[in-house]
Amino acid sequence: MGRFEASCTAAKEPPQEPPVKRSRLWDWLQKSTEAVGDGREVLSPAAENAATVEGPVAADTDFMDNEETGEALEDGFGEEEAPATGAEESRSLKLGGLAPSTTLLDITRVVRGGIILQMFVRPWNGTAHVSFVEPVAAKKFFEHAKMTGLSIKNRSATVEWELQQAYLNNDLAFRIDKFGATRNLVIRSVRPEMTAEAIKLDLEHIFNLWIVDITFKDGDAYLSLNRTILALTARNCMRSRRRYRKMTI
Structure with missing residues (x-):
């Protein structure tokens, strides 16, 4: 066979595809496949759960088997963080019957007895929503x-438990317990040209952040905010x- 004929024969042969690299998840799914009587194939419950995980799976991703459930875990998938201590208890209250002009500063002058985790007002329906750190x-x-009644801005207000309670996760609970994090900040040794309006402009881009009050005393700025x-x-x-940068916050 001449060179020309050999080259033509080689050209007619279909190119061989490189071997497909399968992930360990693919092999695991294949091994978990069970045959049924009519010839169809179904996945075992564990394999079906893994196959329906949303999002792409990398071919080289390392998986480990959960010894208790037999399900595949990737980067902690399937593990649910345990709620912080007291997270299942009620800590959120709704104050009603408020005047439309009621502000968060008015609320802080009345609400006492514990550290506030978060709060906000809804002027259109005359309510305020307050959550404490400690239930x-x-x-x-x-x-x-x-027992004694509640009055805000010379107006009688109602108090009841919120239907949807605020959740205190472990990370925020740790910051509160370990570092004393609160909804209030102190800026030490502020410059004379730094005003309350300037501070508000620097923070106005933070979504859902309400500045309750800003006061100055002995060269320091005290910020009261709505959420820890x-x-x-x-x-x-x-x-x-x-x-x-040269100030302590």
Whole structure:
């Protein structure tokens, strides 16, 4: 056979595809496949659960088997974080019958007995929603308000438990317990040109952050905010700006 004929014969032969690299998940699914009487194939429950996981799976992803359930886990998939201590208890209250002009500052002047985790007002329906860090503090305030009554801005207000309670996750609970995180911030040794309006402009981009009040005393600025988690965000934001770098927050 000449060179020309050999080249033509080689051209007619279909090119061989490289071997497909299968992931360990693919092999595991194939081994978990069971045959039924009519010739169809179905997946075992564990394999079916793994096959319906949303999102692409990398071919080289390492999987490990859960010894108790037999299900595949990837980067902790299937593991649910346990709620923080007291997370199942009630800590959120709804205050009703408020005047449309009621502000969060008015709420802080009345709500006492514990550290506030978060709060916000809804002027259109005359309600305020307050969550305490400690459920026992919420219970004591609720009982006190029911027994003695509650008045905000010379107007009688109602108090009841929220239908949807605020959840305190483990990470935020750790920051509160270990580092004393609250919804309030202190900026030490502020510059004379730094005003309350300037601070508000620096924080206005943070979604759902409400500045309750800003006061100055002995060269320090005291910020009262509406949520503990957003106070941490505001602190990190200010520390990243040049004008706050020489200040302690």
